[in-house]
Amino acid sequence: MIAGWVVVGQVPRDTSYTVANTVAKVLRHYPNLDVQGVEPNDPESVTSTFDVAYKDLGYRSLVANLFIPKEKRVSAAILMIHGGGWRAGSPGLMTPMAERLAESGYLVMVPEYRLSMEALYPAAIGDLKDALQWMRDRSRTMGMHTNRMVVLGCSAGGQLAALLGTTTDVQAIVDIDGVLAFKHPDSQEGSMAAQWLGGTYEEVPELWQEASALTHVSASTPPTLFLASKYPRFLDGRQEYMQVLEEVGTYTAVRVFEDAPHSFWLLSPWFEATVVEVIKFLNDTILEQDN
Numbered sequence: 526m527i528a529g530w531v532v533v534g535q536v537p538r539d540t541s542y543t544v545a546n547t548v549a550k551v552l553r554h555y556p557n558l559d560v561q562g563v564e565p566n567d568p569e570s571v572t573s574t575f576d577v578a579y580k581d582l583g584y585r586s587l588v589a590n591l592f593i594p595k596e597k598r599v600s601a602a603i604l605m606i607h608g609g610g611w612r613a614g615s616p617g618l619m620t621p622m623a624e625r626l627a628e629s630g631y632l633v634m635v636p637e638y639r640l641s642m643e644a645l646y647p648a649a650i651g652d653l654k655d656a657l658q659w660m661r662d663r664s665r666t667m668g669m670h671t672n673r674m675v676v677l678g679c680s681a682g683g684q685l686a687a688l689l690g691t692t693t694d695v696q697a698i699v700d701i702d703g704v705l706a707f708k709h710p711d712s713q714e715g716s717m718a719a720q721w722l723g724g725t726y727e728e729v730p731e732l733w734q735e736a737s738a739l740t741h742v743s744a745s746t747p748p749t750l751f752l753a754s755k756y757p758r759f760l761d762g763r764q765e766y767m768q769v770l771e772e773v774g775t776y777t778a779v780r781v782f783e784d785a786p787h788s789f790w791l792l793s794p795w796f797e798a799t800v801v802e803v804i805k806f807l808n809d810t811i812l813e814q815d816n
Contacts (some may be wrong), residue, residue: 536585537642542613547788554786563796565620570595571627573620579636579659580652587652589636589659590616592627593667600630601673601696601811602660604689606653608680608703608788611721612641618791619679625800631807632669634660638685641721646736649721653689672696673811677803678703679790680759687738687766691746697811698749699803701790706739706762737762742769748776750806752799754785776810 544562551560567573572593578586593599605623607614616635623633638652653676661671675697678686683703690698707718708726719725722732734740739762749770753760763779770777780802782795789795 539609539613539640539642542609542618544618544791547791551786551788551792559794561793563621563791563793565624568624568628570597571624573624573627579634580655582639587637587639587656588616589634589656590620590623592620592623592633592635594627594630594632597630599632599668599670601675601807602632602634602664602667602669603675603677604653604657604660604686605633605635606638606676606678606682606685606689607635608678608682609640610717611646611649611681612717614640614681621796622790622800622803626803629804631675632660632667641717645723646721646732649685650688650692650736653685654693657689657693657695675699675807675811677701680787683759684736684738687749688736688741690749691738691741691743696747697807698747699752699806700738700749700760701752701799702754702756702759702787704737704759704761705742705766706737707733708737709739709761739766742766744769744773744775746770746775748806748810750777750803751779752790752802753779753781754787754789755781755783756787759787778806 548562572595574591576588577591579589580587605619607616607618616637619635623635627633636656639648664671674695676686676690676695677699679701680703683700687700687705723729726733751760751763767777782789785795790799
């Protein structure tokens, strides 16, 4: 075993991206701020089911965590995608946010997907498309509408959500600090992106373009919300993306959390505001179908 990653069932996994490590990193830059990691609270109003197999890879299964409101009618279904630089992270990082959204009436699925140490692009996007299909196939039993599908992701998960949402039939996209263009004047993507895409921009420029949501945004792209940290590079390409939607009259919005670090969605005091913004956006867009 090498520090920072382990081998689980012959699959190498980078274990460095955790809430605890994020808190420690942020506190080095915010020594006078009361920064705390947000923990799951297992609300009574939500049925939480963990490690549900959704895809058979032959050598192992991919699993997901499900959060379903007990009493409320399911408003919409959210595929929630964790971050970690396409190399690290796990579905458990998103449990607090998934619980909160499920409490508000949303069915949430948080899948694992193959990371760069196991498989290169486009394996992850294929896994997530299969996760969406898994949800659609079980829509009746889970009480959800297949015409109210949302993709939401954070950091690398935000990039994946935007790419998935611009290339698949969904009704809303939430991108939280996830890049939209790997090669862009504002971008600083380097080794992490190259590890996932199988080479540098100079080596595989077509993949760097293909994996960028900005390449695919069009008049058919659904409403999109961007939530941003203080680092503009994590949402490079956002202005151009939003311009495409604004020109065709599709709702799009951005909220910048001034002075917030990357990974702010895992931390108090930013977690609560993140959830509020997501719920407001979904109320203003996908739930307007009821009116």
